[in-house]
Amino acid sequence: MESVDLSQTEKELIRESWATVNQDPQHHGIVLFTRLFDLEPDLVKLFQYNSTQFCSAEDCLASPDFLQHVRKVMLVIDTAVNTLENLPSLQEYLIGLGKKHQAIGVKTESFITVGESLLYALDKGLGPAFSTHSREAWTKLYSGLVKTMSCGWQEGKEGE
Numbered sequence: 167m168e169s170v171d172l173s174q175t176e177k178e179l180i181r182e183s184w185a186t187v188n189q190d191p192q193h194h195g196i197v198l199f200t201r202l203f204d205l206e207p208d209l210v211k212l213f214q215y216n217s218t219q220f221c222s223a224e225d226c227l228a229s230p231d232f233l234q235h236v237r238k239v240m241l242v243i244d245t246a247v248n249t250l251e252n253l254p255s256l257q258e259y260l261i262g263l264g265k266k267h268q269a270i271g272v273k274t275e276s277f278i279t280v281g282e283s284l285l286y287a288l289d290k291g292l293g294p295a296f297s298t299h300s301r302e303a304w305t306k307l308y309s310g311l312v313k314t315m316s317c318g319w320q321e322g323k324e325g326e
């Protein structure tokens with residue numbers, strides 16, 4: 167991922183807030199995806215394990231296979247938070263991840279909705295401790311992540 171212009175204070179805000187949320191990644195990940203499915207209900211259809219579609223967001227959110235995806239998303243964010251000093255080292259991985267999601271049928275706009283849902287989950291998890299400054303820092307970090315995944319998405323599209 168390209169370098170993101172974060173000040174030392176912003177990096178600290180991100181690390182601090184993530185340390186709290188990451189104490190229970192499954193819970194906060196479920197809050198994130200519940201919000202995502204409220205905003206974009208059609209995304210549920212893209213999660214198919216053993217070629218079976220879920221009947222509802224509730225079914226999807228209760229599935230152990232899907233919960234592995236929640237874990238994967240939280241791990242990617244955790245990796246980014248632990249790599250704030252060298253975000254370009256994640257470039258290749260995120261390009262590959264963008265390509266993979268293009269093949270699955272995810273649209274780049276949905277990556278942006280995941281970002282909004284992440285802010286929602288942080289807000290719910292941290293309450294008043296989630297300051298405007300912290301929110302801005304997270305927006306910068308997540309935007310960088312989406313930008314790189316979207317480059318990979320575009321490469322996947324062009325390779326079709």
Ligand code: HEM
Pocket residue numbers: 209212213214231232234235238239242243263266267270272276277280
């Ligand atoms: C926009 C909504 C998204 C949808 C609908 C979606 C859907 C999927 C699906 C269907 C898979 C394959 C099955 C699985 O591994 O469970 C997958 C894999 C994965 N997703 Fe997502 N995803 C989304 C967003 C994201 C985001 C934002 C991240 C990371 C920040 C992410 C990280 C991953 C990872 C790490 C894998 C495993 C890739 C691998 O096997 O190498 N996903 N996703």
